[in-house]
Amino acid sequence: MIQTKQRDVILAVLREAGRPLTREEILAEGRLKLPRLGSATVDRTIRELGDNFRLIGVHFPGQPRRYELPAESEHPHFICRVCERVYDLPISMRLPQIRAPKGFHISGGEVIYSGTCPDCEGKVRKG
Numbered sequence: 001m002i003q004t005k006q007r008d009v010i011l012a013v014l015r016e017a018g019r020p021l022t023r024e025e026i027l028a029e030g031r032l033k034l035p036r037l038g039s040a041t042v043d044r045t046i047r048e049l050g051d052n053f054r055l056i057g058v059h060f061p062g063q064p065r066r067y068e069l070p071a072e073s074e075h076p077h078f079i080c081r082v083c084e085r086v087y088d089l090p091i092s093m094r095l096p097q098i099r100a101p102k103g104f105h106i107s108g109g110e111v112i113y114s115g116t117c118p119d120c121e122g123k124v125r126k127g
């Protein structure tokens with residue numbers, strides 16, 4: 001049974017970040033709020049929240065799995081090619097409907113844009 005306090009901290013971290021976070025990012029941010037937050041607790045909490053659909057896993061090829069809170073609407077993600085952080089783009093969009101080729105069962109899809117995030121764009125501009 002996971003302690004409410006720890007679960008609340010993890011949910012708060014994700015809410016405040018406003019972008020999908022890796023477990024390491026969740027752990028680091030969580031420890032700022034709750035210094036004794038343990039690595040195993042974070043893993044267990046992520047799993048439990050996922051099972052209850054209070055947390056969504058975001059997984060892009062070649063990237064560590066990240067987690068975010070369920071969004072109100074479908075939205076594209078953005079990956080920064082400099083810092084590799086993943087952002088939610090606050091744009092509502094629908095995935096195009098496609099007809100699955102024979103033998104394929106499609107259970108989900110993602111739209112991912114890439115480029116430079118505002119933080120890195122500033123650094124690039126300043127040189």
Ligand SMILES: [Zn+2]
Nearest residue numbers: 080083117120
């Ligand atoms: Zn960046």
